[in-house]
Amino acid sequence: MSTERVLVLGADAAGMSAAHQALRTAKQAGKAIEVVALEKTEHTSYSACGIPYWVSGEVDSSDELIARGPERHRAMGVDLITGALATGIDASAGTVTYRKDGSEQRIGYDQLVIATGASPIIPDWARRVDGALVGGVAPCKTLVDGEQWVQLLVAAAAAGAGAAPRVVVTGGGYIGVEMAEAARARGLEVTLLTRSAVMSSLDPDMSARVEKDLAEAGVHVAGNAEVVGLEVDDRGWVTSVSSSDGNEHRCDLLVLATGVRPVSDFGPDAGLEVGEWGGFLAAPDGSVAPGIWAAGDCCEVRHRLTGQWTFSPLGTHANKQGRVVGTNVVAPGTRAFNGVLGTAITRYVHGDAHLEISRTGLSTSEAQRAGLEIASMVTEGRTASGYMTEAAPAAVKVFANPATRALLGAQIVGGRAAAKRIDTVAAALWSGATIDHLAEADLAYAPPFATVWEIVQLAARRLADSL
């Protein structure tokens, strides 16, 4: 029997998790496989989530963000080809075409793992007539983007002799808030311009808390305002942004943080279905067609509570899915990816301001869209006993189904050490807990760590009592 070739498209979290897991699984099974990976850039396995902290200056160098570079992957047995952009799949022939060094090439596979990730959404207004981005305008998704932002922010801060240099960040989600932090850390003024509310994956009342806290921390938040156009100077450099509410926002730089979309354009031609968000729709074992698998940000994922497809491009899922697929390509049916809860966390820190934000499960609007009854309550408390210097405020909104009493989710907005408590709720949710389970669980208390009724539990108890 010839050695089976596993071909992986994309050499970041999902792809390289799959590649190494396939090698490990094959080794354990005493099976010989060859793993080839095509990566369009020159970079592999880096923390995209860490880029804002490199841009801010907290992380010194992009080297620190790279978990494993190309040479390391090769040393570990992955035949990695960088600068190789996959352009098409012929599923019946079992081949992939890719472009490298200007020429088109073809490679065969026995098993194909698609892990092509996601790419930033670039609005039309951000482009010049020739299609290039307007000067001073860029997304922040890749290491190349990050390098550019370090240079742009440092240069802008240094040049700021007159009016303070200002960055407009478009998009009030996680990356938007993190890039606002980074720009403030570099000494720039920041306007956060967002189509709906800031952190709109939270319920409106929780989002309003974030907006208030950001404003108090010196970020100008302009909500419910879409960009309608840019003004540029005679160098073609952005000078201001006009928004749909009729306002004009002067700026020297503009961060595009308006989301990403799955890289799946080659899918339909290969007969691979994509969903509402354009992501591949993999089965729990990661398969999308016989011999073809997908993992990571190029996929949609099932919400564990609703069973519905959603798009949740996060490194946590990518790593887990990569591991599932890497196992299953060698030992079919061994592992499953059992969905997501929509858990997410971020922070905004500047000077004395320390804001933490997290969520898990369903928001009110998500539950309603899924046809689920949902009840909720906000509880304000503290992260430590009130007499401790560690005590910071925290607002916890918990959600439950009033008919079944099933726990449905939580959202946290608070100070230091507030947000990671979301994992308490996520762990309960994952295990199918009721609101009463969370209200009565034996959670950890000592004065530096919590109040005697842990804030997350107090929130659950109060909601449970009201149902």
Next chain:
Amino acid sequence: MSTERVLVLGADAAGMSAAHQALRTAKQAGKAIEVVALEKTEHTSYSACGIPYWVSGEVDSSDELIARGPERHRAMGVDLITGALATGIDASAGTVTYRKDGSEQRIGYDQLVIATGASPIIPDWARRVDGALVGGVAPCKTLVDGEQWVQLLVAAAAAGAGAAPRVVVTGGGYIGVEMAEAARARGLEVTLLTRSAVMSSLDPDMSARVEKDLAEAGVHVAGNAEVVGLEVDDRGWVTSVSSSDGNEHRCDLLVLATGVRPVSDFGPDAGLEVGEWGGFLAAPDGSVAPGIWAAGDCCEVRHRLTGQWTFSPLGTHANKQGRVVGTNVVAPGTRAFNGVLGTAITRYVHGDAHLEISRTGLSTSEAQRAGLEIASMVTEGRTASGYMTEAAPAAVKVFANPATRALLGAQIVGGRAAAKRIDTVAAALWSGATIDHLAEADLAYAPPFATVWEIVQLAARRLADSL
């Protein structure tokens, strides 16, 4: 119908939770009740867990530790009698005798709530022939103890012109570690003398990590050494401690942190059963006999995973049990206290040293005593992405039943932001999760908060893979 009298013995967490919950429940039910509480001290509802932080100087005044003083309880409708020590119960007559101002009195009840708490275990060697404590030797359980320790430590630190003043802390549990922190914060040298290992509720390998970290942080830990006697000077003041390993530990002060026992001595005479630890054995609804209830540190509690009785004197349980009992005395059968997981947390912080410790569920020896199969694995990781300044080390030991794959517990020893992650495990445990549930759950990741495989989850995944 005459107004029903609920008599509460003890006006701390459990008793006052029960008292106010009974009043609330009666009000909701439109029922008139009278709540009378007897408290042997002059203090009510204070944070015993906060006392070490007052002793350390982090909390300025004992006032901050008092959640509700006597006047506040009275204003809220509790007929509180302080300085009243309950001495006996006549269950058939429905009366309690108590001593106040030197005279014995008797009071009738319709429902009796016993919430007499726990008292420190005072070894014989700590007493003089007349029964009083040797000079410089004291427990740290009550506000009066705390006041004494503030004075003793401040005086010792001020007097330390020659050899650095030294405190011996006997008992290597939570209070022992916290009092070691407090004494170090006051500028004293500390020897922690402990019968078995330090933090012996952890597995030995995790306990060894704590011992190593404490030693590096400047605490002299003497393990497996029991006190056999004290040397005192001619003022009757402790000068050294001799231990069972033949060592002599010079000291100026000695903290008794050798545990507590339930205050239940009046129980057997009243026909109330007590358990192996001397605690009342309340049913899930809190009842111990018809019309008699018990809550808080005077009780033993059921371990949720084994069903066995255990002694777990913590404010978290006391508050929950008080609430259960307070509801059920008015509306029988409404609520239940569904056991404990043995969740606990503490820290040792001094200068740059920051050590956090937590546990939940069963340790190896606890599982073995309960006849359960248990497998475990230690995973070392970090609290944040390695490139972030927040990243601190954390060692997580997780436990599961290899036959059923049921999650059984976890222990964490690490730096800042490590220990509270135990709640993730506790919430999963409470909901009956398997090790696989924890390994695949959707937990929160962003670089300042976690590694992409959250350390608790990574630990679960590695154990799951090994089973």
